[in-house]
Amino acid sequence: MGLVSQPTAAPRRGRFFRIVAAVAVLLALAGYVLVQYISGGGSGPRCTAQGGDGTSYRLSPEQAVNAATISAVGTSRGMPERAVTIALATALQESELHNLDHGDRDSLGLFQQRPSQGWGTAKQVMDPVYASGKFYEHLGKIHDYSRLPLTVAAQEVQRSGFPQAYAKQEPDAQLLAAALTGRSPASFSCxxxxxxxxxxxxxxxxxxxxxxxxxxxxxxxxxxxxxxxxxxxxxxxxxxxxxxxxxxxxxxxxxxxxxxxxxxxxxxxxxxxxxxxxxxxxxxxxxxxxxxxxxxxxxxxxxxxxxxxxxxxxx
Incomplete structure (x- = not known):
């Protein structure tokens, strides 16, 4: 009596794994495109602050809107460019200039302000204008803040667990502040x-x-x-x-x-x-x-x- 070959599951498993692999590649590609758009990379929409010495900082349209709001709220309150620099450096470190709806514990928004610590309601701190205003309100109460190192001034407002982290954001924040407050020689374009x-x-x-x-x-x-x-x-x-x-x-x-x-x-x-x-x-x-x-x-x-x-x- 001859042997009858039995159907094997191997071809099915092979097709299944190929489909899974193809889906993974498509998801990875979509994720890459999304990250490039958000970060201002690639050839998509992007904005650039340009310094007179050839330095530059590139950001996405979303980040540009938030940075412009932080600057406008500051100057409208009569705050000097140094205050805008401190605020921008803080937001760059805390949220990368994204208006986050999540964070450590109940931290929210551009500055990761915590409603439980008296910064306002969750809805309020998610409003970039309100959040910026509260930051400047606290900064303005610090004696001689414009003469303090940026890390010290920012820490007095934020009470962060990693205060020295603000220092690495200072050069980009200075460039953005010089541009968005309208001071030469910085420039801004998108x-x-x-x-x-x-x-x-x-x-x-x-x-x-x-x-x-x-x-x-x-x-x-x-x-x-x-x-x-x-x-x-x-x-x-x-x-x-x-x-x-x-x-x-x-x-x-x-x-x-x-x-x-x-x-x-x-x-x-x-x-x-x-x-x-x-x-x-x-x-x-x-x-x-x-x-x-x-x-x-x-x-x-x-x-x-x-x-x-x-x-x-x-x-």
């Missing part, structure tokens, strides 16, 4: 493709009011439905001594860079100020000169549009 969604001027005004306060907005609406125009003037909080051309220009660049940082979130297509212009839908998206007027001591043009920042939205 590379992004033009949005397919139309921008909403009301949303831009609401975001400006949220970060800077109502005083940043003009009294009337723009004549153009797809743009927002901001008059450039120093606030009482920002002015030190008699406000001059340079301090006004710093305020203008602060507003302009805020708009660029928020360009992806608010569907901003173009930002113009002081004879220079940033436009989305370009590969590198640098600022370019739109006139040849003689520059002032900041190194930027003092020509056309020095009295207002023009924000054009995607139509």
């Amino acid at each position: 590379a992004a493709t033009k949005s397919s969604l139309a921008g909403d001027p009301a949303a831009v005004r609401a975001a400006l009011k949220r970060d800077f306060g109502s005083g940043v907005l003009p009294s009337g609406k723009s004549a153009q439905p797809s743009e927002v125009r901001l008059p450039v003037r120093t606030t009482t909080a920002r002015a030190v001594g008699a406000p001059g051309t340079e301090s006004v220009q710093q305020r203008g660049w602060e507003l302009a860079y805020w708009a660029v940082a928020n360009s992806a979130a608010l569907h901003i297509q173009q930002v113009s100020y002081a004879g220079q212009e940033w436009t989305a839908a370009t590969n590198h998206a640098p600022w370019r000169r739109t006139d040849t007027t003689q520059t002032v001591s900041t190194g930027r043009s003092a020509g056309q549009g020095a009295t207002e920042v023009r924000i054009a939205l995607t139509k």
Whole structure:
């Protein structure tokens, strides 16, 4: 009697393992793409703070929005650039400028503030404007904080278990603060493709009011439905001594860079100020000169549009 061969499970097991391997590869690829987008890597949307000495710091659109908010809340409270640097270094260390909904014990948000330690409700500390304001409130109570080492000042506010960790964030925080507060020679730009969604001027005004306060907005609406125009003037909080051309220009660049940082979130297509212009839908998206007027001591043009920042939205 001849032997009858029995079916084997080996081919089935082989197909199963190949399917599992293929799924794993696809998941890994999707994860890589997601990480690259979040971190600002690859060829996707990204923002860059550029120093006059050639140093730079690259961040994702989400991180750029949060960094711009931290800076705007600080300057609107009359805090100096050093305070903004301390706040940015702290947020870089605590959350990498992501508004985290989790953390050690009940820590939340950009600064990993704990509701159980009196920082506010969970909802409040997840609000970047509120969280930034509370950080500056505590920082302002520290005597002579601007003269303290950054690690000491940050630790006085945060009470971290690893206070020396803030030191490694200081160079990047200094670069970001110099750019986002509008001080030369730093600059800020984002590379992004033009949005397919139309921008909403009301949303831009609401975001400006949220970060800077109502005083940043003009009294009337723009004549153009797809743009927002901001008059450039120093606030009482920002002015030190008699406000001059340079301090006004710093305020203008602060507003302009805020708009660029928020360009992806608010569907901003173009930002113009002081004879220079940033436009989305370009590969590198640098600022370019739109006139040849003689520059002032900041190194930027003092020509056309020095009295207002023009924000054009995607139509």
